[in-house]
Amino acid sequence: MKETRARLRLSDRDRDLLDGRCGPGARMAMTILVRMAEIQEAEEMMDITQAHVDSAIYIGEAGLEFAERLAGLGAKVSVPTTLNVSGLDEHHWRDWNVPADWAEKAHRQMIAYQTMGCQPTWTCAPYQTETAPRFGQQIAWGESNAIVFANSVIGARTERYPDFMDICAAITGRVPAVGLHLTKNRAGQVLMRLVDVPRRLQEDDSFYATLGHLMGQIAEDRIPVLEGLKVTPSEDRLKALGAAASSSGTVALFHIVGTTPEAPTLEAAFQGRGPQSTVDITLSRLRGAWQTLTTAREERLDMVVLGSPHFSFAEFARLAPLLEGRHRHPDVKFLVTSSRTMKGLAERGGLLEPLERFGGQVTVDTCILATPMLPPSVKILMTNSAKYAYYAPGMLGTRVIFGSLADCVQSAVTGRVIRDESLWTG
Amino acid sequence: MDRLIRGKALVAGAATGEALISDQPLSFWGGYDHRNGFIIDRRHPLNGESACGRILGIPYTRGSSTTTGVLVESVKAGTAPAAVVCNRTDAFLSLAAIVADEMYGVRIPIVLTTPEDFEALKSGQQVEIRPDGTILIKGET
Numbered sequence: 001m002k003e004t005r006a007r008l009r010l011s012d013r014d015r016d017l018l019d020g021r022c023g024p025g026a027r028m029a030m031t032i033l034v035r036m037a038e039i040q041e042a043e044e045m046m047d048i049t050q051a052h053v054d055s056a057i058y059i060g061e062a063g064l065e066f067a068e069r070l071a072g073l074g075a076k077v078s079v080p081t082t083l084n085v086s087g088l089d090e091h092h093w094r095d096w097n098v099p100a101d102w103a104e105k106a107h108r109q110m111i112a113y114q115t116m117g118c119q120p121t122w123t124c125a126p127y128q129t130e131t132a133p134r135f136g137q138q139i140a141w142g143e144s145n146a147i148v149f150a151n152s153v154i155g156a157r158t159e160r161y162p163d164f165m166d167i168c169a170a171i172t173g174r175v176p177a178v179g180l181h182l183t184k185n186r187a188g189q190v191l192m193r194l195v196d197v198p199r200r201l202q203e204d205d206s207f208y209a210t211l212g213h214l215m216g217q218i219a220e221d222r223i224p225v226l227e228g229l230k231v232t233p234s235e236d237r238l239k240a241l242g243a244a245a246s247s248s249g250t251v252a253l254f255h256i257v258g259t260t261p262e263a264p265t266l267e268a269a270f271q272g273r274g275p276q277s278t279v280d281i282t283l284s285r286l287r288g289a290w291q292t293l294t295t296a297r298e299e300r301l302d303m304v305v306l307g308s309p310h311f312s313f314a315e316f317a318r319l320a321p322l323l324e325g326r327h328r329h330p331d332v333k334f335l336v337t338s339s340r341t342m343k344g345l346a347e348r349g350g351l352l353e354p355l356e357r358f359g360g361q362v363t364v365d366t367c368i369l370a371t372p373m374l375p376p377s378v379k380i381l382m383t384n385s386a387k388y389a390y391y392a393p394g395m396l397g398t399r400v401i402f403g404s405l406a407d408c409v410q411s412a413v414t415g416r417v418i419r420d421e422s423l424w425t426g
Numbered sequence: 427m428d429r430l431i432r433g434k435a436l437v438a439g440a441a442t443g444e445a446l447i448s449d450q451p452l453s454f455w456g457g458y459d460h461r462n463g464f465i466i467d468r469r470h471p472l473n474g475e476s477a478c479g480r481i482l483g484i485p486y487t488r489g490s491s492t493t494t495g496v497l498v499e500s501v502k503a504g505t506a507p508a509a510v511v512c513n514r515t516d517a518f519l520s521l522a523a524i525v526a527d528e529m530y531g532v533r534i535p536i537v538l539t540t541p542e543d544f545e546a547l548k549s550g551q552q553v554e555i556r557p558d559g560t561i562l563i564k565g566e567t
Contacts, residue, residue: 032524039436039520054491060460060499066529142491162494162518164525220451221486221514250451250488295468369456391456391490394466394473 008037008176009044017172025075025116029168033175036165042176048158050133051081051170052126052150054142055163056113057370058087058106066164067112070171075116077170082121082131084143085310086110089365089373090122096363096373106371118170122365123339125239125310127154135261138181140169144246145239145309145387151253153238155261157181160252180253186262187271188255190219191278194228197286201423202231205240206290206404209386211281212241214289216249218279225255225269228281232259236315243309244386287424293389296399296417300331302378304412306405307337308367308385315405316346316355322409323358329415333378334360337367369395382417384408428564431543433511435559437523439535441509445551445563446480448472449544453489454496454518463505481553482507483544486514497522501532509535509555513544537561 016022017030037045058064087106088098114120121129126141127149133139133156141147141158142165150156159179161169169175179185192215194202201207215224224245233241233256245251255263263269306319319336328334336355338346343364346352355362368374368381369391381392382401389402403411407419448471452458457467463478478500487493497519500506506526510519515538523534535555539547546563547553554562 028528032521032528035524036517036521040515040517055495057492057495059455059492059495060502062498062502062529063495065502066498066525069529144490147491160517161491162521163492164494164498165517165521166491216488221488247453247489250486292469390469393468395456 008034008042011045014045014174017174023074025070025073026171028070028073029075029171032164032168033172037176040176040178042178044177045174046138046177046181047173048079048138048140048169048175050079050137050139051077051166052084052141052143052146053081053113053118053166053170054084055167056083056086056109058109063163064105064109067109070167071112071115075171077117078173079170080131081118081170082126083113083118084146085124085366085370086122087366087371089363089371092363093371093373097375098371098373102372116167116171121339123310123341125312125339128235128312129341140166140175142166145243147252148242148246148254149239151180152242152255152260186253187223187273188225188269189222189276190224191275192218192224192226193278193280194226195280195282197281197283199230202229204404204423205237206384208233208237209240209244209384210286210290210293212244213248213293213386214281214286215241215254216245216247216251219245219249219251221250223253223255224251225257225263225275227257227266229256229259236312239309240386247387247390290402290424293386293402294400295393296380296401298380299416301380301382301401301411301417303333303335304382304408305335305337305368305388306384306408308387311336311338311342313342313345313349316342316351317349318405320351320354322406323354326358326413328359328412331415332412334358334412336360336362338362338364340364382408382411428562429546431539431546431561431563433537433539433543433559433561435535435557436515436520436538437534437536438557439509439533439555440557441481441535441555443479443481443508443553445483445547445549445553446472446475446477447483447547447549449485451486451488452484453487453493455490455492458496458500460496460499460503460505463500477507478505479508481509481511481555483511483547485544486512486516487518493518494522498525501526501530501534506534509537511537511539511544511547511561513539513541
């Protein structure tokens with residue numbers, strides 16, 4: 001393999017950070033960033049003006065040690081920094097199956113990141129809050145679904161930041177100038193054309209999660225451009241699409257011609273270069289993707305879980321009328337995962353009362369994948385989230401059923417899986 | 427006969443072990459159990475295999491930002507692969523190896539190959555990774 005030697009130029013400020021003149025915490029962060037910049041063959045470092053940190057999620061001792069070491073060295077963030085989900089619903093974990101020793105460590109990790117000056121937003125949908133970045137803003141975000149939304153839907157610019165690197169960027173305000181920070185790397189690569197996909201299906205929310213799941217499989221780590229959408233998708237549908245595509249694939253940026261800000265035209269989406277390949281998305285291909293999101297073969301279900309990414313106010317508003325005058329089946333739990341902010345808005349909007357009367361619950365700060373909250377009796381989950389459907393079998397050992405929001409509610413009421421399959425048969 | 431592949435050491439180090447190879451990308455979060463080193467992504471061809479102490483070959487990592495966190499946890503728990511070979515410059519794998527080095531002084535080599543050279547790697551081969559990025563496949567012609 002040809003050896004290429006990166007020539008990384010560091011600014012005076014970079015050297016101050018690296019040599020410890022800004023404190024030992026900043027030195028540790030900058031040392032890691034510079035090693036990464038060399039691997040990524042960056043020519044220079046660049047400023048970011050906001051960060052979203054995924055590293056506060058507790059998964060084990062090493063992540064906690066890393067956080068407490070940085071905080072103990074006095075590291076502080078130098079740009080406005082929000083926090084992704086933690087490993088704990090800070091005030092309600094005792095309502096669930098979370099072991100006390102897990103809670104203690106996950107909480108220490110939450111404290112360590114707040115000590116460094118991060119805002120305790122605890123959400124994987126930071127783009128739906130008032131801290132959302134603006135078009136063209138250079139940012140350093142962790143959390144795959146947040147990254148793809150920020151890049152694609154807002155047109156802010158972030159690389160896919162791994163855990164640990166996001167907080168290092170937040171502390172130093174610097175990142176390697178590579179990847180999606182640079183205009184030339186944001187051109188589309190794969191053209192995905194919707195062919196004969198019925199409008200009725202395009203108007204259903206489960207279409208967007210399914211399309212995203214397929215998009216990730218097709219695009220892998222390339223930038224997909226979608227053409228032929230007949231419906232202007234809502235923010236929550238774009239959220240579902242991106243979360244699915246960044247689970248099944250490595251998609252960090254997609255363009256939808258006529259919808260997303262860097263794709264007013266097909267030519268603009270490809271920056272005039274044209275696609276490397278073109279793939280037709282047909283109904284039968286979508287049906288195949290839809291089927292693979294379901295792994296359970298049973299007719300019964302133990303739980304419906306909604307809200308990956310975190311449920312928004314608009315989603316609470318769509319859910320509430322579906323629940324009016326109904327109650328969940330006694331054998332089926334019904335859970336919504338969201339943020340404190342959105343739960344608070346939903347409460348003020350009178351949207352939580354129908355959920356409570358239905359027998360549903362809300363968890364904040366975290367999600368079923370990030371905290372060991374579910375009792376072992378939960379074996380079969382139903383969800384409208386492709387991300388939950390993708391990860392739950394491996395991480396939780398559960399079987400899953402993927403369905404629309406209405407399917408999920410209907411199944412929770414009857415205690416049997418009910419799905420409107422007519423949408424997928426054309 | 428042994429076969430030599432000239433890779434690039436993204437994170438330099440030495441390792442030997444039995445190869446565990448797939449042409450499919452892997453998310454470590456939701457795909458790798460850091461408590462025991464087993465691959466647990468039901469949709470991945472290596473599901474059910476242990477990568478602990480082996481030379482893991484995947485083209486790149488996909489999905490979650492927490493992939494790096496899981497790999498660092500596995501280093502701490504002693505369940506990490508001995509080395510990882512990839513065919514794209516993978517920031518997630520590289521960062522995990524850098525953090526493991528900074529935190530614990532443990533070197534998990536991360537080696538980049540061309541896609542063509544990557545195809546020479548097969549599960550079950552005895553493989554040596556050298557600090558200069560060379561991959562030695564033992565007993566291959």
